[in-house]
Amino acid sequence: MTVKKIAVLTSGGDSQGMNAAVRSVVRSGLYHGLEVYGIQRGFLGLINDDIRPMDLRSVGDIIQRGGTVLQTARCEEFKTPEGQQKALANLRKHGIDGVVVIGGDGSYRGANILNKLGMKTMGLPGTIDNDIPFTDFTIGFDTAVSIVVDAVNKLRDTMTSHERTSVVEVMGRHCGDIALYAGLASGAEAILVPEVKFDLEQIATRMRENFAHGKRHSIIVVAEGVGKGEHIAEEIERFGIEPRVTVLGHIQRGGTPTHNDRILASRLGDFAVRKLIEGESGKSCGIINGEEVLTDIEVVINTKRPFNMELYELAMRLSQ
Numbered sequence: 439m440t441v442k443k444i445a446v447l448t449s450g451g452d453s454q455g456m457n458a459a460v461r462s463v464v465r466s467g468l469y470h471g472l473e474v475y476g477i478q479r480g481f482l483g484l485i486n487d488d489i490r491p492m493d494l495r496s497v498g499d500i501i502q503r504g505g506t507v508l509q510t511a512r513c514e515e516f517k518t519p520e521g522q523q524k525a526l527a528n529l530r531k532h533g534i535d536g537v538v539v540i541g542g543d544g545s546y547r548g549a550n551i552l553n554k555l556g557m558k559t560m561g562l563p564g565t566i567d568n569d570i571p572f573t574d575f576t577i578g579f580d581t582a583v584s585i586v587v588d589a590v591n592k593l594r595d596t597m598t599s600h601e602r603t604s605v606v607e608v609m610g611r612h613c614g615d616i617a618l619y620a621g622l623a624s625g626a627e628a629i630l631v632p633e634v635k636f637d638l639e640q641i642a643t644r645m646r647e648n649f650a651h652g653k654r655h656s657i658i659v660v661a662e663g664v665g666k667g668e669h670i671a672e673e674i675e676r677f678g679i680e681p682r683v684t685v686l687g688h689i690q691r692g693g694t695p696t697h698n699d700r701i702l703a704s705r706l707g708d709f710a711v712r713k714l715i716e717g718e719s720g721k722s723c724g725i726i727n728g729e730e731v732l733t734d735i736e737v738v739i740n741t742k743r744p745f746n747m748e749l750y751e752l753a754m755r756l757s758q
């Protein structure tokens with residue numbers, strides 16, 4: 439049986455491009471003759487019945503905005519069977535027969551539960567972390583990386599003037615992708631990620647040699663999954679480097695999405711709707727090598743995203 443009334447929610451940490459994804463789900467659903475609802479504040483809104491009909495105009499003027507007009511939440515109650523039953527009852531009350539969950543790995547676990555409870559559910563990877571496998575990129579990652587690269591450009595100016603080392607702490611929870619991509623794109627001398635072992639003494643020695651051979655700055659990008667930038671700076675000081683620390687924090691999660699994120703979000707939102715109409719459920723929508731790819735959410739949440747060692751080694755070779 440195909441769906442007639444679908445709902446969309448955004449959950450977990452917000453990410454740039456979530457609005458473009460919501461717009462795509464809503465307008466694609468309406469285009470195909472469905473009724474479309476918006477759920478406010480993720481799974482919390484499902485439990486609290488914060489659900490409203492969406493029309494073409496309700497998603498106007500948002501493609502270029504960061505954040506999410508549907509707002510988001512981290513909702514502990516949805517992890518309990520009672521919370522899940524409340525959520526399901528509210529969906530049934532509105533006659534909703536399909537849900538699109540836009541969020542990260544945690545939200546995917548919630549989507550998996552909705553699917554198991556008999557609700558047709560699709561997952562869209564919306565997180566700056568890029569920690570969801572079976573898609574080349576998650577919605578928001580490209581923008582977050584651009585923000586980090588822009589920040590490192592600025593830091594590099596002042597580090598060069600003073601011949602200093604900068605430690606830049608970036609987000610990514612347990613995933614080093616923001617550090618890796620931003621590190622490569624900004625020419626960082628060291629990229630510390632949870633996926634690769636590192637030796638701070640070796641790094642400090644290389645930096646001292648670099649300075650001795652005429653380099654005028656050093657950039658160390660640290661993924662938060664490795665530890666606090668402040669702590670890395672304290673450790674490295676023991677080896678004769680005196681770095682300055684910058685924690686980029688939530689700056690990385692705001693601002694206008696890049697065209698890459700807007701296009702990814704627009705494609706994935708439309709893909710999710712088409713697949714729901716075809717009767718699919720419990721699937722994650724991704725884009726791999728330019729092609730739409732559907733994967734069981736169950737498989738996605740039980741697979742660790744592979745780390746791109748080739749890019750890491752390239753970054754290290756080029757930052758001599």
Ligand SMILES: Nc1ncnc2c1ncn2[C@@H]1O[C@H](COP(=O)(O)OP(=O)(O)O)[C@@H](O)[C@H]1O
Pocket residue numbers: 449450451481511512513514515516517518541542543544545546547548551564565
């Ligand atoms: N194991 C789980 N079972 C049910 N719901 C979950 C589970 N894990 C996470 N969620 C829901 O997804 C929300 C977002 O997860 P979180 O990990 O905070 O962010 P993200 O989806 O961005 O990774 C949680 O607050 C909770 O409501």
Ligand SMILES: O=P(O)(O)OC[C@H]1O[C@](O)(COP(=O)(O)O)[C@@H](O)[C@@H]1O
Pocket residue numbers: 450451452541542543544564565566567609610611662691
């Ligand atoms: O929003 P909070 O609670 O400050 O959490 C910060 C975390 O959220 C993120 O920005 C995004 O992670 P999620 O997509 O898993 O929510 C992480 O990079 C970071 O560790």
Ligand SMILES: [Mg+2]
Pocket residue numbers: 450542543544565567569611
């Ligand atoms: Mg997450």
